Amino acid sequence: MRTTVEDRVVNVVNYILLTIVALSTLYPFYYILIASFNTGTDTAQGGLFLFPRQFTLENYKYFFSKQQWIEAFGITVLRTVVGTVAGILFTSLVAYGLAKKDLILRKFYYIAVIVAMNVSGGLITYYVILRSIHLLNTFWVYVIPSMLSLFFLLIAVSFFQEIPAELSESARIDGAGELKIFIRIILPVSLPLLATMCLFLGSGQWNSWLDSAYFVQNNHLRTLAYRMMEVINQANMPTDAQSAQYTAQAKVTSFSVQATAMIISVFPIICVYPFLQKYFVQGMMLGSVKG
């Protein structure tokens, strides 16, 4: 291939634009990171761009000394673990049922799923229902309503149908029940599916804040994302009421604590992200074929 002038110009312009894209995506993360390691009062002076000027661990110490943040962290970890496991197991169990080739009433079940996927009664009636079944203000409001992911239900059905029938047939002849076959045979050969679900359901649980803000009043049940929202909202207040709150800690400001909370909540995602990248591209493609 010859390189023409046009080629070179396109290459250079492309490099520059892509670099800008990468920088504008990553720099906000980086800025939050250095702000979390810089003394809050110094950050407030402005001019912090590339490196922490007054390196400190005070923000993290402050974060982990506050009851509300520790509690929120614990609840978030708990809901993510319980919610993700429950979501994966329940969704794939229902999918295993639906994947049965000659399932009676299959068409009806499918219509029920497709309608539920596309029609919504809105948040208000959803709230009314949650309230009437007494899920409001309990830990389970984080877990139970999100146990069935319809999107992954459809993906899992087509995944299970690809699994050769011989695999479960021999176990069935040995007299194993369907639940046992599902747990012992189907789940272990579905690891790519489970990993994809784990990533999406897990990040959904980890990031969720709306349920914590509106479906729960008990302050001991608040999640990390909710606490962060609280701090950000206070900081957004036109009257600068929030500064008084932190004067006890000389070097910590509401912004530096907020940056710390953001880093702590982004950290697990960044850690697992590179390993699961191939799965989420897969998941997106599966989804788009369905969509």
Next chain:
Amino acid sequence: MKTNTNDAMRELPLNWQGDSLGRRFKKQIAFQIFVWFGLAFLLVFSYAPMFGILIAFKNYKISSGISGIFTSEWVGLRYFRELVRDYNFPNLVRNTLSISVLKLIFSFPVPIILAIMLTETRSAFMKRFVQTASYLPHFISWVIVSGMAYAFFSAETGLVNNLLISLHMIDEPLKILTDPNSFWGLAVGSAIWKEAGWWTIIFLAAIAGIDPMLYEAAEMDGAGRLKRIWHVTLPGMKAAIVSVLILSIGSILGGGLVGSNFEQVMLLGNSLNNDKSQIIQTYAFNVGLAQGRYAFAAAVDLVQSVIAVILVVSSNAIAKKVAGSSLY
């Protein structure tokens, strides 16, 4: 079905009754039960709220629970009349439509352009690096994105204002987070930042499916890089572009591809930019949960759903006429 029966009869002649409906059902009872769990779930968390929308036409008290949905008295279109007379209503409709349409116009081309740029890179490292970076924001919450918006744009401590003031480009800090007139731009911009990279996945796959022979042929005919993009890459992406466009028009009131009108307004909206930030959905939510006017709020929700359905159906019809493909 017929051949199945025949096969079974040939193999197990004594067991031919096994294929009667009742016996078949008994044999697959475990699978049926698994599905019923799911069905029960849908009944409670999807279908009950759908029927619950009846309260938009009723004098519903929250204390009456689920049965109250059916037993409370009808009030006809009372809440809809109230909504239309509400002084917020014109604003709500304007904001909902403007934010949605602006998002569609400005966010839709971004992943397409980014995907083309990524394919045109000669460096595999650069491609991989930019891809990995640009998918990342998809996995963080809107709470964090709004925290970043605060870190960068706040009038007191925001990085952007700091920088511009120290460079003497402005004298007064820009009130990006509180000025009503900057909200639409903030919403569109932050949504693109968060989601555009993610959607390149689909367009990259579409480009990967283009026959390399087409590029060679175009090159032989003397087409340069830009001409090849225009005449080979873009036409090759047409199917993907049309189907993503239809999908995003279908969900336009939620924010289209980049989504999350609701979360954005909940998090970036505040008492100062209310005028331009409040949308139908957030209004319903706030009125319903903060003031306890559940029936009225359900009516507001229903209005939004009806507008959405009209948009989906009409966009689908237009797509059918123009591009010859549609969702249904």
